Amino acid sequence: MFLQLFKIRAQAWISQFGKGKNGRISSGRMLVFAALFIYVGVVFIGMFAGIFRSLLMPVREAGLDWLYFSIGGVMAFLLAFIGSVFSVWNQLFDSRDNDALLSMPIRPRDILASRLFMLLVMNLVLSLAIMIPVIVVWMGIGRSAGIVNFIICALAVPFLALTVSTVIGFLVGLAISRFKRKNIFRVVLTVVVLVVYFNFIINGQRIMENMLGNIETLAQTARTWLFPFYHFGLAISEGNWLSTLIFLICTAIPFAIVVAVVSKAYVGALTMKKGSKTKKYKGGKIKARSPREALFTKELRRFSTNPMILLNAGLGSIGCVVLIVIMAVKNDAITGMFSMYPVLGGNLGFMVAGLLCLVLSINQISASSISLEGKSLWIPRTLPVETGVILNAKVKAHFVYSAVPAAICAVVAVVLLKIHSLAAPFVILMPVAFALFSAYKGLLMNLHFPNLNWINEVSAVKQGAGILLSMIIDWVSIGIMFILFFIMSKIGLPDGVVCIIATVIYAAAAFFARRRMMKTGGEKFENL
Amino acid sequence: MLEIRNLTKTYGDKKAVDNLSLHIKPGEICAFIGHNGAGKTTTLKSACGILRFDEGEILINCTSIKTDPVACKKQLAYIPDNPDMYEFMTGIKYLNFIADVFAVDKAERQYKIDKYAEMFALKDDLGGQIAGYSHGMKQKLALISALIHSPKLILMDEPFVGLDPVSTHMLKELMRRMCDEGAAIFFSTHVLDVAEKLCDHVAIIRKGQLVVEGTMESVRGDASLEQVFLELEEK
Numbered sequence: 121m122f123l124q125l126f127k128i129r130a131q132a133w134i135s136q137f138g139k140g141k142n143g144r145i146s147s148g149r150m151l152v153f154a155a156l157f158i159y160v161g162v163v164f165i166g167m168f169a170g171i172f173r174s175l176l177m178p179v180r181e182a183g184l185d186w187l188y189f190s191i192g193g194v195m196a197f198l199l200a201f202i203g204s205v206f207s208v209w210n211q212l213f214d215s216r217d218n219d220a221l222l223s224m225p226i227r228p229r230d231i232l233a234s235r236l237f238m239l240l241v242m243n244l245v246l247s248l249a250i251m252i253p254v255i256v257v258w259m260g261i262g263r264s265a266g267i268v269n270f271i272i273c274a275l276a277v278p279f280l281a282l283t284v285s286t287v288i289g290f291l292v293g294l295a296i297s298r299f300k301r302k303n304i305f306r307v308v309l310t311v312v313v314l315v316v317y318f319n320f321i322i323n324g325q326r327i328m329e330n331m332l333g334n335i336e337t338l339a340q341t342a343r344t345w346l347f348p349f350y351h352f353g354l355a356i357s358e359g360n361w362l363s364t365l366i367f368l369i370c371t372a373i374p375f376a377i378v379v380a381v382v383s384k385a386y387v388g389a390l391t392m393k394k395g396s397k398t399k400k401y402k403g404g405k406i407k408a409r410s411p412r413e414a415l416f417t418k419e420l421r422r423f424s425t426n427p428m429i430l431l432n433a434g435l436g437s438i439g440c441v442v443l444i445v446i447m448a449v450k451n452d453a454i455t456g457m458f459s460m461y462p463v464l465g466g467n468l469g470f471m472v473a474g475l476l477c478l479v480l481s482i483n484q485i486s487a488s489s490i491s492l493e494g495k496s497l498w499i500p501r502t503l504p505v506e507t508g509v510i511l512n513a514k515v516k517a518h519f520v521y522s523a524v525p526a527a528i529c530a531v532v533a534v535v536l537l538k539i540h541s542l543a544a545p546f547v548i549l550m551p552v553a554f555a556l557f558s559a560y561k562g563l564l565m566n567l568h569f570p571n572l573n574w575i576n577e578v579s580a581v582k583q584g585a586g587i588l589l590s591m592i593i594d595w596v597s598i599g600i601m602f603i604l605f606f607i608m609s610k611i612g613l614p615d616g617v618v619c620i621i622a623t624v625i626y627a628a629a630a631f632f633a634r635r636r637m638m639k640t641g642g643e644k645f646e647n648l
Numbered sequence: 649m650l651e652i653r654n655l656t657k658t659y660g661d662k663k664a665v666d667n668l669s670l671h672i673k674p675g676e677i678c679a680f681i682g683h684n685g686a687g688k689t690t691t692l693k694s695a696c697g698i699l700r701f702d703e704g705e706i707l708i709n710c711t712s713i714k715t716d717p718v719a720c721k722k723q724l725a726y727i728p729d730n731p732d733m734y735e736f737m738t739g740i741k742y743l744n745f746i747a748d749v750f751a752v753d754k755a756e757r758q759y760k761i762d763k764y765a766e767m768f769a770l771k772d773d774l775g776g777q778i779a780g781y782s783h784g785m786k787q788k789l790a791l792i793s794a795l796i797h798s799p800k801l802i803l804m805d806e807p808f809v810g811l812d813p814v815s816t817h818m819l820k821e822l823m824r825r826m827c828d829e830g831a832a833i834f835f836s837t838h839v840l841d842v843a844e845k846l847c848d849h850v851a852i853i854r855k856g857q858l859v860v861e862g863t864m865e866s867v868r869g870d871a872s873l874e875q876v877f878l879e880l881e882e883k
Contacts, residue, residue: 401775406744406758414748418734425736495732501698503749504721646700 121226125234132575133238133583153585156592161249168195169253175332176257182335186353189270190342191331192254193277193352196247200281203246204239208282208289210428210578211235212382217575218390228386236282236379243278251277266359273352273364276371280348283375286382294389411505412513419517422492423485429492432581436483440525443479444532451536467615469543470605472533473622474598476526476551480558481594486518487562487587490645491571491580497648507642515559515637522555543616550619553626558594560633565590567637567644597626649674649801649832650695655704657690664690665701666856672832672849674800677823679843680836681877682853688836689729691853692803695834696726708801722750725794729805729836731786735779739770739789742778743796750797757796764792767822768815783810791819795826802826804835808842820846844873852880 134150172192179188212235221231251274255267292309331338343350348370354363382389409417423430431438447454455468493500500510530548533539539547569586571579581587605618650672657665665687672678682688693699695706697717706713708720733742740761747757765771768788778786787810794802802823808816823833823846837843843850844864850873851861859880860867868876 400772401740403762406740406747406754406761408744408754408757409748411749411751414745418737418745421741422734422736495730496734498693498698498726498728499733502696502721502724502726504718505749506718 121230122233122237125221125226125230126237129234129238132579149585153588156588160592164249165253165256168250169257172253172257173260176261178332178335180261182339184335184339185357186350187335187339187342188258188353189254189356190346190349190353192250193273193349194346196250196254196274196277197281197284197349199250200243200247200278201285204243204282205285205289206428206431207578207582208239208285209293210576211239212286212289213293213389215576222387222390228390229383231390232379232383232386236286239282239285240278243281244275247274247277247281266356269355269359269361269364273355273367276368277352279375280371283371283378286378290382290389411503412509415505415510415513416516419489419513420520422489423517423521426577428578429488429581432578433485433488434483434521436480437521437525439479439482440476440529443476444529447529447532447536455537467605467609468537469534469539469541469547470615470618470622472530472537472539473547473550473619474602474605476530476533477554477594477598477601480522480526480551480555481591481598483518483522483555483558484562484581484587484590485521486514486559487566487590488581488584489514489517489563490566490648491574491584491586492577494572494574494577494580497572501646507645508638511563511637511641511645515563515634518559518562519555522558523552526551526555541614541616543614543619546616546619546623550623550626553623553630554594554597557597557626557630557633558590560630560637561593562586562590564633564637564641565593567641567648570648572648597629601625649676649709650803650834651705651707651710652691652695653705653707655691655694655701655706657687657694657699657701663856665694665853667704668853668856668858669704670851670858670861672801672834674830674832675827676849677827677833677847678835678849678851679847680834680851680853681838681840681843681873682836683881686853687856688853689805690856692726692805692834692836696724696803697721698726722797723799724801724803725797725799727787727790727794727802727804727807729809731790733778733786733789733793735777738777739774739781739785742789743774743793746793747796752797760796760798761792764795767818768792784812784815787811788815795822798831800831802831802833802835804833806837807835808837808839816842840872840874840877844868852877854880 172188175191176188179185179191212232215235222228251270255270255274259267342353348367351360351363351366351370354360355367423434503510527548530551534544534547565586566584567586569584569589571584571586574580601618601622604621605615608618609615650670652668652670655665655668656663668687668691670678680688680691690699694701695708695713697713697720709723711719711723713720734745737745743761744757747761752760761774762771765774768791770785770788770792773781773785778789781789787807791807794804807819811819820842827833827848847864849862850864850867852859852867860876864873867873871879
């Protein structure tokens with residue numbers, strides 16, 4: 121039964137990428153997306169390999185080989201943890217098929233096990249993005265000892281990450297479900313996590329330098345506070361079987377306890393009445409809007425009332441707010457950081473605009489807006505408005521959610537970072553034009569790859585071919601702009617020129633995407 | 649009010665609806681009866697503009713749903729068999745949204761929301777999120793949203809499923825009253841007793857083809873609608 125349940129979940133996940141127009145999974149599409157996944161994986165592995173290469177030598181010179189693996193283990197754990205903590209509540213407890221499964225002769229623990237296993241597979245994929253470069257760099261210096269220990273320990277890391285994310289996800293989910301202002305609570309919680317994360321990223325260089333400068337202290341800290349990862353490091357670097365066993369015990373026992381506890385409360389959690397007590401409706405004034413306004417407000421409301429959607433599809437907007445805070449607090453540090461690199465220091469305008477585009481690329485609001493209609497697609501299809509109006513409302517929501525915070529962020533950057541060149545207006549306009557392009561392109565992608573039969577809302581927002589392609593197009597376009605910027609700076613052109621060119625290109629791309637949407641989008645929507 | 653001419657709709661190789669023609673006049677209530685998978689929902693969805701069809705024509709008040717869907721949709725309301733609505737909205741916000749899109753006057757919408765919400769005993773719950781509604785409450789909300797813009801044609805797919813006895817009674821009364829005021833109603837149902845007592849017109853579909861259509865009296869004759877239906881199914 122467990123395998124059948126897992127198969128259903130895996131099939132639902134795969135079908136989001138490989139389902140063709142006839143509803144069947146197409147092997148051609150699957151191959152394309154497999155190639156894309158491999159490409160993204162290789163890029164990430166390459167990036168982490170660079171980090172671990174710079175870490176290995178100082179650690180080896182200090183005779184603390186185990187620390188290299190401990191740091192790798194902690195990073196793999198953190199990546200898997202961050203990757204699963206926000207979705208653990210929805211994946212485990214909030215699926216649409218809860219009632220159907222509970223009504224069948226299936227043991228609840230099988231339902232739980234299949235869902236946990238799906239999360240474990242995801243965690244494994246994420247942790248491998250770290251563990252593969254860790255071992256490749258290690259073997260690159262001719263060391264091969266502890267390879268079996270490595271395989272065993274690397275496979276155990278996802279269990280540890282899932283244990284912690286299940287505990288935190290469960291407690292937060294439980295608290296939120298009983299909290300009156302749950303949306304605010306959830307968003308604030310995420311912003312706090314993001315601030316900590318961005319702070320770590322900004323100070324990453326310094327943290328790494330401090331770590332390498334105080335290797336002994338770091339090693340002592342790891343021995344004392346990161347006991348499982350200390351043995352993780354020992355297990356692999358020395359091929360130590362006792363440490364392997366200790367790490368496995370540290371992983372298996374908490375996992376077993378968490379599974380036992382959650383399993384006991386599982387049926388209760390699945391059938392828990394959602395939502396807080398609602399007040400009796402007493403009437404009151406009703407605000408009338410035009411059909412266009414009503415559709416636009418509906419799209420805005422969809423993203424603002426569901427924190428899971430907001431956090432998964434609109435994280436870029438929150439990122440802009442976080443950036444504003446960081447710029448206000450760490451203004452000097454940022455200017456100082458950029459001045460360390462001459463090519464960047466004199467071109468702060470483009471760097472800010474490019475960074476904002478990168479942050480906005482996380483926003484995939486329009487790319488999931490069709491999928492989110494799901495089974496309520498009959499509503500827009502029976503409304504007496506042109507299809508173009510419905511599609512434009514979705515684009516407008518994406519644009520407003522992205523462009524407004526990005527523009528505010530750009531204005532703050534221009535003022536605080538003293539970007540006084542002629543490029544200043546285009547530092548603001550470039551991300552705005554990008555947001556417009558991203559909105560139209562995202563909607564087109566979603567019309568081509570809709571996912572209307574989702575089990576869980578989050579999967580409509582987080583997964584699917586349309587979202588993946590839309591994000592990749594964003595990244596490729598930003599990459600091209602950065603290449604253009606480096607070429608221009610080599611021939612001595614100011615960054616303002618690149619900002620102007622990028623703004624024009626994104627605006628033109630948005631124009632063509634809009635034309636395409638108006639030309640073919642209506643028909644695609646009506647044929648869904 | 650609703651004229652379906654030679655409607656054909658195929659899914660892959662399968663003809664879901666085959667050359668179906670039907671005419672429902674203003675003031676008529678027509679029951680659409682057939683076994684599961686006979687093509688009822690496909691016909692209803694084609695009539696309200698959700699599904700595109702391969703052949704034929706559908707006219708709503710003499711306007712083609714193919715060439716002018718917006719004009720047609722302004723005059724009709726559709727209630728699906730399983731009314732999945734925007735769960736992130738409250739009941740009142742959903743009704744207001746529908747009223748906005750159908751450009752219903754502010755005072756009129758307020759009056760109608762109050763009237764129908766009272767009638768279906770949903771008024772107290774309008775402030776709650778649709779996500780927390782039961783199937784019956786969603787059905788009632790879908791009904792109110794369909795009535796809010798005073799449609800001339802109402803298309804309903806199994807409208808009585810999930811409704812409590814009082815609401816079922818209310819809906820039947822309301823359907824009759826609306827038709828007396830000139831609207832037309834075309835609905836699918838498996839509850840033959842209700843169809844027999846409520847409808848002036850009946851259409852029976854089997855494997856995508858219309859097998860019988862006419863006034864209730866002419867179709868039923870001296871037998872009951874159930875007997876007629878079962879006899880047709882056995883043929």
